[in-house]
Every structure is written in structure tokens, then in C-alpha cells.
Amino acid sequence: MRKIKTAVLAAIVGAVAAPAFAVNVNWTDWQSGSTGAGILAEGVMTVDGTNIDVEYSNSAGSIFGLQTSGGTDYWQNGRSGRNAATSGYTSTGTNGNDNIPTGVDIIQAGAQATHTFRFLTEVQDIYLSFVSINRNSLTFDTPFELLSITGGNLDGNGTDSNGYWGNGGATLTSTPSTYSLTASGETHGTLFIAGAFTELSFTTSVSENWHGFTVGAASTPSEVPLPAAGLMLMAGLGAVAGLRRTRR
Incomplete structure (x- = not known):
């Protein structure tokens, strides 16, 4: 009987505590380019x-x-199609994302510059995917987490596939006010920036x-909601109580 109770408790704790979720990122649907007011691309995120x-x-205009x-x-x-399980743009873990950027939507920039995304309604937690940061550095004024790079295994879930232009490594550095990713080679990947934003x-x-x-x-995230987790815990404790009564 003790083994049964231990198994039940382990199942309850696992169900309540396990970080079983997969974040689905709502990628921007880029719709048009414009030169008005310095805006170079406009899109919609749902x-x-x-x-x-x-x-x-x-800033290069x-x-x-x-x-x-x-x-x-x-x-x-x-250059062999999409597979989310081995993509360099997806990852597992607390902030991991399970879907590749949508369609072929991409902004292609070339000049050394300050790049700015504005969200006309505040959004919570940003995912930025990038292609071919070739021996370049991305520097932010807020901390970020590098989730994945092509040809790498940052999440421990197996080596990711190459990117369209190959792959490369990444070095992360910071100062008291800046946070940088410096690429070695043709680095592609996804990073995560926590917080509420109207501009990045x-x-x-x-x-x-x-x-x-x-x-x-x-x-x-498609986690087990807290109320549901609580009900599972209550149901499990009830099962344990039932086992005790049976033992008596």
C-alpha cells in the first residue's frame, strides 16, 4: 500500500510542478513598406x-x-524545408517557442544602424528571430535570453539544423547598461526579451x-492553469485519503 501511495503522490507532484507547455509565438505579418515618417515596414501581430x-x-533610413x-x-x-523539431528558430525550456517565424515575412537590413520596432498596443515578452548576423553584433539596452542558434544545441534538446546561409557561434557580453550578442560566422537564431514593450x-x-x-x-502558454492544477492536487489528496481508509 505504501508503494501505491508513493506512486500517486509522485504523479500528483509531477502533474502540478512539471513545466509542460509550449509557447506559440504570434509572429508579425509584415504587410507593406513605407517611407512616411521614417517608417520602413508596417505589419500586424495578432x-x-x-x-x-x-x-x-x-537610423540609416x-x-x-x-x-x-x-x-x-x-x-x-x-535549404530543405521546415521541421520545427530541429529548427534553429525553435527551442524548449521555460521561455522556449515551438513555432518557426510565419511564412516568408522578413525585414532585410544592411547598414550599421539603430533598429526600432514600435508596437502601437503594449505587448508582453518579445521574440526576435534573425538571419545571417555575419560577424556582427546586436546590442540592446535591456537583458535578453538567446534561445537557439542554427547548428547549436543551446536548449540541450539536440543539435539544430543549419540556417539558410549556414551557421555560426554567438558570444554574449554585457556592461551595466548594454547587452550584446556577437556572431562568429553566419549566425541565425531566436532570442527572448522579457517585459512589457511599446518599443524595442x-x-x-x-x-x-x-x-x-x-x-x-x-x-x-498552454500550461495547466493554476485552478486546474489545484483541482488535480485536491483530487489526488482525496485519492490518498481513500487509500488510507482502505488500509484501515
Whole structure:
């Protein structure tokens, strides 16, 4: 009887405590490019049923290109299609994301610049995926977590596939006021920035032919809700009480 009770308690604790969720990122649907008011790209992010307008600009005042539909899928695994399980843009863990950026939507920038995304409605927790940061640095004024890079295994879930232009490493450094990712080679990947934002900015350290970006925000994670977890705990404790009565 003691073994049965131990097994029941272990199942209860596992069900309540296990971080069993997969964050689905709502990636921006880039829709148009514009030169008005310095806005270089405009799109919409739909988070929990709410459409949020997103604007992109940079201090150089230009972009290499903008894909809204059609064109090459630079978010695929190498050049062999998509597989979320081995993608360099997905990851497991507390803040991990389980979906690759949507479609072929990508902003292609080339100049050394300050890049700014504006969200016309405040969003919570940002995911930024990037393509081909070739020996370049991304520097933020807020901390971030590097979730995945192509050809790497940052989450311990197995080596991720190459990116469209190959792969490379990444070194993270910080000062009291800046947080940087410096790439070695053709680094592609996804990073996570916690917090509430109406604007997110970062700088690139050098100019190159082009590097690509897109942004998204997470929906409510598909965790077991606290009320449900509480009911599971109560039900489990009831089962243990029943076992005690049976033993008596």
C-alpha cells in the first residue's frame, strides 16, 4: 500500500510542478513598406485575438528589402524545408517557442544602424528571430535570453539544423547598461526579451550585404492553469485519503 501511495503522490507532484507547455509565438505579418515618417515596414501581430500594429524603422533610413509574401523562405532548415523539431528558430525550456517565424515575412537590413520596432498596443515578452548576423553584433539596452542558434544545441534538446546561409557561434557580453550578442560566422537564431514593450531598439555594429529580422509576442502558454492544477492536487489528496481508509 505504501508503494501505491508513493506512486500517486509522485504523479500528483509531477502533474502540478512539471513545466509542460509550449509557447506559440504570434509572429508579425509584415504587410507593406513605407517611407512616411521614417517608417520602413508596417505589419500586424495578432495576440490573443487582438490585432496590434507594428512599425519598423532604422537610423540609416533604408532597408535592403522587405518580404511580405512570395520569395525565398529564409526561415527554413538549411535549404530543405521546415521541421520545427530541429529548427534553429525553435527551442524548449521555460521561455522556449515551438513555432518557426510565419511564412516568408522578413525585414532585410544592411547598414550599421539603430533598429526600432514600435508596437502601437503594449505587448508582453518579445521574440526576435534573425538571419545571417555575419560577424556582427546586436546590442540592446535591456537583458535578453538567446534561445537557439542554427547548428547549436543551446536548449540541450539536440543539435539544430543549419540556417539558410549556414551557421555560426554567438558570444554574449554585457556592461551595466548594454547587452550584446556577437556572431562568429553566419549566425541565425531566436532570442527572448522579457517585459512589457511599446518599443524595442537595438544596434548592429557593422554594415553587411543584408541580415534579416522579424518579431513576435507570445500568447498565454498552454500550461495547466493554476485552478486546474489545484483541482488535480485536491483530487489526488482525496485519492490518498481513500487509500488510507482502505488500509484501515
